Amino acid sequence: xxxxxxxxxxxxxxxxxxxxxxxxxxxxxxxxxxxxxxxxxxxxxxxxxxxxxxxxxxxxxxxxxxxxxxxxxxxxxxxxxxxxxxxxxxxxxxxxxxxxxxxxxxxxxxxxxxxxxxxxxxxxxxxxxxxxxxxxxxxxxxxxxxxxxxxxxxxxxxxxxxxxxxxxxxxxxxxx
Numbered sequence: 001x002x003x004x005x006x007x008x009x010x011x012x013x014x015x016x017x018x019x020x021x022x023x024x025x026x027x028x029x030x031x032x033x034x035x036x037x038x039x040x041x042x043x044x045x046x047x048x049x050x051x052x053x054x055x056x057x058x059x060x061x062x063x064x065x066x067x068x069x070x071x072x073x074x075x076x077x078x079x080x081x082x083x084x085x086x087x088x089x090x091x092x093x094x095x096x097x098x099x100x101x102x103x104x105x106x107x108x109x110x111x112x113x114x115x116x117x118x119x120x121x122x123x124x125x126x127x128x129x130x131x132x133x134x135x136x137x138x139x140x141x142x143x144x145x146x147x148x149x150x151x152x153x154x155x156x157x158x159x160x161x162x163x164x165x166x167x168x169x170x171x172x173x174x175x176x
Contacts, residue, residue, distance in 0.1 A: 030055070030067055038074050049078045066106045068095035073110065076117055086121035093118065111141040112154045120161050124170050131165045 037051035052075045059068055069092050076088035093114050096107045115138030122130035138158055145151035160173045 030064075031070075034067065034070055034074075037071075041074065041078050045078050049075065052078070062098075065095045065098060065101045068092075069107060069110055069114075073114060073117070076121070082121060082124040086118070086125060089114065089118045089121050108141070109144050112138050112145055112158075114138075115141065116154055116157050116161065119165075120157075120173065123161060123165050124172070126170050128165050128168065131161065135162055135165070 041048035072092035076085045079085040115134045119131045119134035
């Protein structure tokens with residue numbers, strides 16, 4: 001499981017002051033299915049993985065980048081193996097920066113969280129240089145975050161992963 005837990009993932013999508021949540025809510029009806037699958041993760045991670053995996057398979061590879069990003073981001077959170085989490089973290093980022101995809105607010109607001117999770121995945125796999133690079137990129141995108149609970153969660157996560165990198169730890173980072 002990644003640094004952001006399934007419960008955090010639901011909080012990320014349900015916090016009305018979170019710019020990401022506001023922008024995601026303005027998307028089409030498929031987002032309701034994505035939200036429902038993410039909510040499963042707090043009580044039934046396997047069911048959430050299956051539901052999100054099915055939604056991923058339904059999307060065209062050139063489909064809506066925000067939907068692809070959100071699904072991959074939350075699939076990364078739900079993985080049991082660190083290698084699988086990294087794979088989905090990379091897919092989430094690829095959805096944001098795919099060819100011909102404009103980097104709008106709906107995608108930009110996910111960048112700090114995407115890079116945080118990438119940093120944590122690299123760190124858990126023992127790639128501390130890769131983790132440091134992803135942490136630096138994440139910090140470069142912090143200005144998009146509001147000064148709210150979600151922004152604080154991401155900033156705190158960056159500090160915790162940074163401390164784990166400095167300690168040379170590949171163990172899971174404890175919450176708060």
